[in-house]
Amino acid sequence: MKRAIAIILAMAALAATADTNTVEELEHIRYHMEQAREMYRDFLKEFRRLQHEYDEACLKAGITNARRKVSASNPGTTFTKSQRKFFENRRICVSRDTETIPGSVITTWWRNGKPDTRAPAVVTNVLHGVAGSLQNNPLQNRIAELFAQYSSASNRAAIAEARAARADALKTWLEEQRDKSPLQTTKKIYQAIIDRLEGN
Secondary structure (H helix, E strand, O other): OHHHHHHHHHHHHHHOOHHHOOHHHHHHHHHHHHHHHHHHHHHHHHHHHHHHHHHHHHHHHOHHHHHHHHHHHOOOOOOOHHHHHHHHOOEEEEEEEOOOOOOEEEEEEEEOOEEOOOOOOEEEEEOOOOOOOOOOOHHHHHHHHHHHHHHHHHHHHHHHHHHHHHHHHHHHHHHHHHHHOOOHHHHHHHHHHHHHHHOO
């Protein structure tokens, strides 16, 4: 996880000079940013899997017993009094129902392995459509900007290559016409055009 964050920060710092970067450097930045994002996504998946396993254990055996079981399986794990209090009194969402009332989400909350008594144990939220534009975070905006710059640089390179190919074809045609011409004055005219194309 630390490596992924370090890569993201390094790439963001490098991207700050994106106006002077070459196409290859922009491609290098894009590749490493994607690698860092993949590492971060893998980390989140693993974290959510472990969190789910912990919540399941809390529901099956009660939070206190699950905590003791974790401690027993890993003797190096110890909890302070405040940590124990947090685990024993944590409010956990055990189910989300979207079918009973269409257009709503019914959530069920437990505390200490049983329905919560300190706050509503069942909460119903009505879903509402939100009108507006998509909001990206700064990293998403920077990545989009890099892709736009990369695409623009690629387009400019393609246009330059096409122009160079047309100029080469024109020069070849002019040389052929010069060599075929029987008059020296015509040959000199073709040669003058060729010199102009070459910048002489």
